[in-house]
Amino acid sequence: MKKILMIEDDLELAEILTEFLEQYDMQITVSDDPFLGISKVNLEDYNLVILDLTLPGLDGLEVCKEIRKTNNVPIIISSARHDLTDKINAFDFGADDYLPKPYNPQELLARIRSLIRRNQGMEQNTAKDSKADNKNKDLVLNEFEHIITLKGKPLNLTVAEYDILSYLIKKEGGAISREELIYNCDAISEDSTNKSIDVIIGRIRNKLGENPKNPKYIHAIRGVGYKLMQ
Template sequence: MIHIAMVEDDTELADVLTQYLSKFNICVTNYEDPFIALSAIALKEFDLIILDLTLPGLDGLEVCKELVTKYDIPIIISSARSDIADKVIALELGADDYLPKPYDPRELEVRIKTILRRFNKQMPKALDEVKEIFTLDEERQEIKKNGKFIKFTPAEFQIMSLMCKRKGFVVSRYDILDSCDFLNSDEDSGSIAVIINRIRHKIEEDSKKPEYFITIRGVGYKLVE
């Protein structure tokens, strides 16, 4: 099993990433406080560190500097800070990758795998064996379930495409309206709920008891696997 230390004060994001990565035999221990994180990393063995830059009490770049100075552990910066200077400084300090938020958890998993292979870490076999149920190919405008192509209308595709990109995260109705420009032109769409119901008929065993495209009451929707 791969052991990762995450330094992230966004607990919702940390929970989503922890649950997602666990499917790939990756155990994540999250620390909201950077000082506690530094103490824990000094005492325990980790294969990789995922580090946010905006942290309470201590800037993430300072944490990165201390980690690089003391340990030979690969670091992925996971940050919402868009300033190119932060990215340059982090990489110059010795971080191995910089992943701007928001991102697809799948991308994080691939980057972890790539970096650990570069560091000659032994990757668990399960990491390559786990397959996603839903796959999105934006170039071909295709979405497949367990390798089988599903035909969607333009509005259905845009919504399902958004959900695939935000897999594991809650997507609000506002996010859907803002991202999907085919909604108004889709025939007999009526509402987002109607389109989502059509999607469920195509991807669920029982559309009335969805396992994958679930409703988070009062908040929005989530695609889970």
């Protein structure tokens, strides 16, 4: 059964669409509050979001933008607003489809099935690529579970250590300056000094069992910063 979140303040329309879609093995959750809708996306796994644009308290375009900050769930905009600018902004903010009201529920069903099918294919390909990439690597980043493993064993890292090591893994092979780490790691204060980065790198190396004079993973680049090799 596919889980669909409908963020729609027209409850009569929501009820009609819910009754129709539930005939096709879909579980529909309706939220007429945009803020609650955003919260639901962050707390539960949905296969797709149907999003109205004209909502109380927060415009649907802003809802779309907020969802995209943390989630790649497919989004279909369902709106009576036909302005071209709204459509362009919707796609710029991360919507996958735009369906102007009024429409036949059969068309909505077809678009839902198409997007879910496409998204599942992308996830399967990403999982295959990730598995192949990580097959022969000692350090593996799992962002979903927020862990980094060394030869299959989770590392016990502080938030700052996790942020720095995950950034180095993502930029594997590239020379990363201390300043770049400061500005791209949320757990690192922008007031931090290069010395404080060196201290955290030292702690990470220790947890990796590294010899600083002959490191296997984190290499110092004179005059620049660090790079990760594996």
